[in-house]
Amino acid sequence: MPNDPYLDASVVWRLKSGTLDFREAGYATTVEAILSSGMATEVVGLISAGKEADVYMAAYNGAPIAIKAYRLYRTSHKGGRPVKLDSMGWLAAREYEMTMQAWKGGAKVPAPASRVENMFSMRFLGDDIGPAPRLQEVDLEEPEVFRDAVLKGVGDLAQAGVVHTDLSAFNILVHEGEPWFIDLSEALRIDRTGDSAWQRLSEAKEALERGMRSLAKYFGRYGVEMETDALVDGIIESADRFGVLRR
Numbered sequence: 001m002p003n004d005p006y007l008d009a010s011v012v013w014r015l016k017s018g019t020l021d022f023r024e025a026g027y028a029t030t031v032e033a034i035l036s037s038g039m040a041t042e043v044v045g046l047i048s049a050g051k052e053a054d055v056y057m058a059a060y061n062g063a064p065i066a067i068k069a070y071r072l073y074r075t076s077h078k079g080g081r082p083v084k085l086d087s088m089g090w091l092a093a094r095e096y097e098m099t100m101q102a103w104k105g106g107a108k109v110p111a112p113a114s115r116v117e118n119m120f121s122m123r124f125l126g127d128d129i130g131p132a133p134r135l136q137e138v139d140l141e142e143p144e145v146f147r148d149a150v151l152k153g154v155g156d157l158a159q160a161g162v163v164h165t166d167l168s169a170f171n172i173l174v175h176e177g178e179p180w181f182i183d184l185s186e187a188l189r190i191d192r193t194g195d196s197a198w199q200r201l202s203e204a205k206e207a208l209e210r211g212m213r214s215l216a217k218y219f220g221r222y223g224v225e226m227e228t229d230a231l232v233d234g235i236i237e238s239a240d241r242f243g244v245l246r247r
């Protein structure tokens with residue numbers, strides 16, 4: 001955009017004050033950033049290196065936590081400004097807020113703890129042996145029971161006002177025999193739809209249908225069917241308080 005300033009004012013300030021590092025933070029630097037932020041007192045190791053964020057296992061005074069750190073440069077985000085601390089900080093803030101909204105509403109998401117710049121911390125799902133596995137990697141003993149738990153979980157998220165727009169067996173962890181939903185960076189609030197209710201609800205509906213197709217494919221492995229139209233319609237209808245989709 002022609003009128004977009006080349007650099008944010010806050011970034012200019014960091015450049016001038018010499019507190020901005022242009023190289024991608026390596027493992028040691030990120031660990032240092034986590035420790036100096038006060039989010040953790042110990043970093044145990046890297047759990048996952050994803051498309052745009054890394055997830056670390058850490059501890060706060062002995063209690064295990066997980067920390068998701070959005071990468072500043074090596075991301076799949078194309079274009080945009082050359083300096084990304086602000087935009088990745090915004091992504092971390094958004095995921096933190098969405099996770100908080102879901103958690104406060106009683107949905108099965110890891111309890112968020114704190115957020116500093118491009119990182120946020122949350123409850124660690126797992127045990128002494130390691131992090132909880134993703135649904136994708138698990139062989140379910142009772143797939144029908146688990147399918148019902150996943151669908152209830154999607155309903156509980158909606159009840160909390162959140163629609164997960166990237167639902168798949170990769171973003172559900174199996175912890176203590178239950179499905180836990182993670183990776184809410186792109187989630188949508190459906191309890192407050194503001195002026196763009198029609199757009200928000202249409203997007204939410206499309207995302208839910210896409211997620212359900214992905215999950216149906218996963219449960220298809222076990223020959224378990226998934227009837228989801230009624231659930232999706234129910235979620236959208238109850239969020240559509242003003243009937244904008246029915247007009």
Ligand SMILES: Nc1ncnc2c1ncn2[C@@H]1O[C@H](COP(=O)(O)OP(=O)(O)OP(=O)(O)O)[C@@H](O)[C@H]1O
Pocket residue numbers: 047048049050051052053054055066068110122123124125126131132134170171182183184
């Ligand atoms: N609270 C947690 N407790 C334990 N492990 C976690 C937690 N949050 C995330 N993980 C692990 O980190 C992985 C990546 O998390 P997430 O899906 O949020 O990040 P991502 O950047 O979207 O990764 P990807 O690009 O691979 O989807 C998860 O699959 C899971 O293995």
Ligand SMILES: [Mg+2]
Pocket residue numbers: 050170171183
């Ligand atoms: Mg993910």
